[in-house]
Amino acid sequence: MHQPVMTRDDVEAFLEQEFPQLHYGGRTYHIESVGPLSAQLRMDYHERHIRPGGTLSGPSMMALADLAIYVAILAQIGPVALTVTTNLSFNFLRKPGKRALIADCRILKLGRRLAVAEVGIRSEGMSDLVCHATGTYSIPSNAVS
Amino acid sequence: MHQPVMTRDDVEAFLEQEFPQLHYGGRTYHIESVGPLSAQLRMDYHERHIRPGGTLSGPSMMALADLAIYVAILAQIGPVALTVTTNLSFNFLRKPGKRALIADCRILKLGRRLAVAEVGIRSEGMSDLVCHATGTYSIPSNAVS
Amino acid sequence: MHQPVMTRDDVEAFLEQEFPQLHYGGRTYHIESVGPLSAQLRMDYHERHIRPGGTLSGPSMMALADLAIYVAILAQIGPVALTVTTNLSFNFLRKPGKRALIADCRILKLGRRLAVAEVGIRSEGMSDLVCHATGTYSIPSNAVS
Amino acid sequence: MHQPVMTRDDVEAFLEQEFPQLHYGGRTYHIESVGPLSAQLRMDYHERHIRPGGTLSGPSMMALADLAIYVAILAQIGPVALTVTTNLSFNFLRKPGKRALIADCRILKLGRRLAVAEVGIRSEGMSDLVCHATGTYSIPSNAVS
Numbered sequence: 001m002h003q004p005v006m007t008r009d010d011v012e013a014f015l016e017q018e019f020p021q022l023h024y025g026g027r028t029y030h031i032e033s034v035g036p037l038s039a040q041l042r043m044d045y046h047e048r049h050i051r052p053g054g055t056l057s058g059p060s061m062m063a064l065a066d067l068a069i070y071v072a073i074l075a076q077i078g079p080v081a082l083t084v085t086t087n088l089s090f091n092f093l094r095k096p097g098k099r100a101l102i103a104d105c106r107i108l109k110l111g112r113r114l115a116v117a118e119v120g121i122r123s124e125g126m127s128d129l130v131c132h133a134t135g136t137y138s139i140p141s142n143a144v145s
Numbered sequence: 146m147h148q149p150v151m152t153r154d155d156v157e158a159f160l161e162q163e164f165p166q167l168h169y170g171g172r173t174y175h176i177e178s179v180g181p182l183s184a185q186l187r188m189d190y191h192e193r194h195i196r197p198g199g200t201l202s203g204p205s206m207m208a209l210a211d212l213a214i215y216v217a218i219l220a221q222i223g224p225v226a227l228t229v230t231t232n233l234s235f236n237f238l239r240k241p242g243k244r245a246l247i248a249d250c251r252i253l254k255l256g257r258r259l260a261v262a263e264v265g266i267r268s269e270g271m272s273d274l275v276c277h278a279t280g281t282y283s284i285p286s287n288a289v290s
Numbered sequence: 291m292h293q294p295v296m297t298r299d300d301v302e303a304f305l306e307q308e309f310p311q312l313h314y315g316g317r318t319y320h321i322e323s324v325g326p327l328s329a330q331l332r333m334d335y336h337e338r339h340i341r342p343g344g345t346l347s348g349p350s351m352m353a354l355a356d357l358a359i360y361v362a363i364l365a366q367i368g369p370v371a372l373t374v375t376t377n378l379s380f381n382f383l384r385k386p387g388k389r390a391l392i393a394d395c396r397i398l399k400l401g402r403r404l405a406v407a408e409v410g411i412r413s414e415g416m417s418d419l420v421c422h423a424t425g426t427y428s429i430p431s432n433a434v435s
Numbered sequence: 436m437h438q439p440v441m442t443r444d445d446v447e448a449f450l451e452q453e454f455p456q457l458h459y460g461g462r463t464y465h466i467e468s469v470g471p472l473s474a475q476l477r478m479d480y481h482e483r484h485i486r487p488g489g490t491l492s493g494p495s496m497m498a499l500a501d502l503a504i505y506v507a508i509l510a511q512i513g514p515v516a517l518t519v520t521t522n523l524s525f526n527f528l529r530k531p532g533k534r535a536l537i538a539d540c541r542i543l544k545l546g547r548r549l550a551v552a553e554v555g556i557r558s559e560g561m562s563d564l565v566c567h568a569t570g571t572y573s574i575p576s577n578a579v580s
Contacts, residue, residue: 309486311482311483311484311485311486311492314460314482314483315459315460315483337456337459338456338459338460340456341454341456342453342454347456348501348520348523349494349497349498349501352494352497352498352501352523353494353497356493356494356497374527374530375493375527376526376527377524377525377526377527378493378497378524378525378527379522379523379524379525380522380523380524381521381522382519382520382521382522382523385519
């Protein structure tokens, strides 16, 4: 089994330095853990993510999924800021309620040029998925040895 | 050809009332026009959309595409706040530079229960797409006569 | 947990009657099992699925995933021939070798109007996925009570 | 504007040699034309593509879209058999009737490592799309100079 080369704290420190805009408007995205070909993130319930009826916006879930895949890949291959998203696909399954969201990312393939992952998002404390995402990231030529 | 039932100003007024959170952190998303099975939106270049190297974030483009499809559908079927996104798929093609983005949405199918649309996003004044999206929205049973 | 209303044999008999074209060119698609919100299918290694280098064609995997989702949904809701695919999305992860493929389908949401599922396809006897798919099916109004 | 480096006949001859399995069960897929960043294909109406009610199967349309993108890319970059599909996404919009299908492919990005394209499929002689697809292909390192 592939083992990550960065810890949760390593990835967090890297993001703080490279992507301070992640926290624009309030710190709501958190890395819970990273593991072999996986990562878990959390998004706090926050005013700027709300939509009519008290549900959470699609874009806030899309940002969470995108970040979860990025974190999972970074943890495996090390600090490569230039990894870029090439494809993201989302199915919105249920309307999330007024609570934090948990995103579980699993890397399906970690190739030399491309990594593919899936993400399941659910409300904290619940088991049904509210959103399922898959994504492909392009990895710079010199990133993985 | 299908004709829209709301003008650009109608849709804008509806969004102002129903989705004030769209403008959280600064008003950057604008409706340029609506037409038969189509809509054009604009996203201003703004600090909160930036990523390292001066490019614009994936989530800000995803939010723009989602909104463009919502606006295009609303304009055709009238003010139905409960229309929900069921699927969104994105291909990120090029890194956008430091300028506003223009999103052109075209509805591919406007059914009784589902609407499907595609969106091409490009930097203002340029022709190459930076992002291409397709999306499906579920329409409430009583919305279209 | 949702329980299926058709057995594996029920679904097979239904497909034999309604979709004899599935077996055009030779019987290669088989239902292994159906379960709660799930199904497992198998595609035999066969000359008509081969591509240069001895790998299996993308379209043969796409047909397998589409059928796996259809079987999984049918088993849960009963014999509704008119269920239609509205969206399918595939990530091709590795080139499958010269062996049968196994497709495991899991339904992520079984709603009244839409069902969403994911499928993992791997070579028989292997654990790495060769293809991952997600799909959405529209269910006729009178199908689920 | 990018110009193709292979003619329609060049691509056809290449496919005949490299992918004879395309025609398993009867020759139904045809290249109509190739152009700058584009290609048009045709799929004959044939017994093996039919589904109940006289409509055409999803998998036959998926195979057509996959082939259309492959042909469009080949025509631009030359005979590179190893180009591989990494992602395909389909929206099924309307049920096609008992006629041939026409697929129009447009390449959205032709990069050194990845090409992204969209395909619109319609029944011959009609204008409404029955299926819309987007796809990503990985190009071997030594293919494009």
